[in-house]
Amino acid sequence: MTTPPRVTIKDVAARAGVSKGAVSLAFNQKPGLSGTTRDRIFRAARELGWEPNLAARSLAGRRVDVVGLAVCRPARLLGLEPFYMEFVSGVESVLTEQSCALLLRLVRSVDEEVGIQEAWWRGRQVSGSILVDFRADDPRAAAAERLGVPVVAVGHPSLTGGLTSVWTDDATAVTEAVRYLAALGHRRVARVGGAAGLGHTAIRTAAFDEAARVLGLAGARQVATDFSGEAGARATRSLLSAAPSDRPTAIVYDNDIMAVAGLSVASEMGLGVPADVSLLAWDDSQLCRLTHPTLSAMSHDVHGFGADVARTLFGVITGEGPGSHPVPTPVLTPRGSTAPPRP
Numbered sequence: 001m002t003t004p005p006r007v008t009i010k011d012v013a014a015r016a017g018v019s020k021g022a023v024s025l026a027f028n029q030k031p032g033l034s035g036t037t038r039d040r041i042f043r044a045a046r047e048l049g050w051e052p053n054l055a056a057r058s059l060a061g062r063r064v065d066v067v068g069l070a071v072c073r074p075a076r077l078l079g080l081e082p083f084y085m086e087f088v089s090g091v092e093s094v095l096t097e098q099s100c101a102l103l104l105r106l107v108r109s110v111d112e113e114v115g116i117q118e119a120w121w122r123g124r125q126v127s128g129s130i131l132v133d134f135r136a137d138d139p140r141a142a143a144a145e146r147l148g149v150p151v152v153a154v155g156h157p158s159l160t161g162g163l164t165s166v167w168t169d170d171a172t173a174v175t176e177a178v179r180y181l182a183a184l185g186h187r188r189v190a191r192v193g194g195a196a197g198l199g200h201t202a203i204r205t206a207a208f209d210e211a212a213r214v215l216g217l218a219g220a221r222q223v224a225t226d227f228s229g230e231a232g233a234r235a236t237r238s239l240l241s242a243a244p245s246d247r248p249t250a251i252v253y254d255n256d257i258m259a260v261a262g263l264s265v266a267s268e269m270g271l272g273v274p275a276d277v278s279l280l281a282w283d284d285s286q287l288c289r290l291t292h293p294t295l296s297a298m299s300h301d302v303h304g305f306g307a308d309v310a311r312t313l314f315g316v317i318t319g320e321g322p323g324s325h326p327v328p329t330p331v332l333t334p335r336g337s338t339a340p341p342r343p
Contacts, residue, residue: 008050009024012048020319022037066126067127068103068105070105070107070129071104071105072107082285082302083302086285087303094314126149128151129144129313130309131155131160134199140153151163151313152164152165153166164316166308166309166324168326170204173331174207180338181250181252181280185340186249187219188250189219190221192222192253221239225258228257231258232259249278249342250280251277251279253280255283256297259279259280263291263337278337280295281295283297283330296333297333312325
């Protein structure tokens with residue numbers, strides 16, 4: 001059996017020949033409609049079997065009760081990675097202001113998330129959702145449009161299929177990182193990247209290759225990982241085990257936990273940072289300022305990013321938001337882990 005499509009306020013408005021705002025006024029007993037128009041709206045709703053839900057109440061300026069967020073990451077890794085802790089804290093800072101709760105679910109695949117999102121929406125458990133970690137040809141964009149669920153996609157518009165999106169300009173940030181290391185004199189630059197299937201990883205990979213080509217960095221290399229400290233350590237160990245003439249003199253990491261692991265590996269192998277190898281992290285959590293030496297990083301206000309995403313979702317639900325937009329591009333913050341290579 002197939003589940004019948006969910007009737008929305010838009011369907012009721014179309015049947016009654018009015019706007020969605022008029023339907024909201026009618027069901028919230030607000031002035032501004034004639035008795036005849038109210039009766040027509042109520043009749044259309046009865047015929048379609050529709051009654052106001054959380055999202056409809058939000059159209060009248062009332063609160064959104066629950067926002068959904070599903071993350072396809074292992075629970076152990078999610079608990080260790082500073083990015084998601086800061087991102088969720090930013091989301092929560094806005095939800096708390098609105099007396100709204102976050103429904104967080106860890107999933108094993110994108111297909112599982114599609115099912116979860118559908119169950120949340122059809123069961124009226126959420127008023128909207130935040131979608132993260134987009135991939136090429138991601139099925140969640142089509143599923144969200146089919147269901148009519150209000151969502152904000154955290155990802156570049158090239159990945160999100162026309163959904164309202166909030167994103168960082170990763171390509172520009174990667175290019176700045178490579179140019180900075182090249183300006184210091186590094187010619188053998190490596191990147192320890194995240195999961196290859198993620199859209200933002202692919203964007204960073206392409207930007208790194210292009211920057212290395214333009215700058216003539218023939219010794220540039222990239223390694224894909226899963227964002228964990230263990231994988232970052234293995235990748236660093238492999239890179240630094242090369243012959244001195246082939247070994248990278250600078251490494252860029254896709255998150256700070258891998259950069260911290262890389263710093264430990266360099267010490268383990270008897271290499272000085274930045275004397276023998278410069279290290280550059282991403283996101284710039286507190287971890288980067290607690291190491292010795294402190295880690296240079298592409299600084300990004302992840303808490304503010306999460307807050308911006310949550311505010312944008314409220315705008316999607318009420319129809320009064322800013323629409324798709326980028327957040328400030330990560331900027332270079334040089335610290336003790338980067339310096340010119342040895343002569």
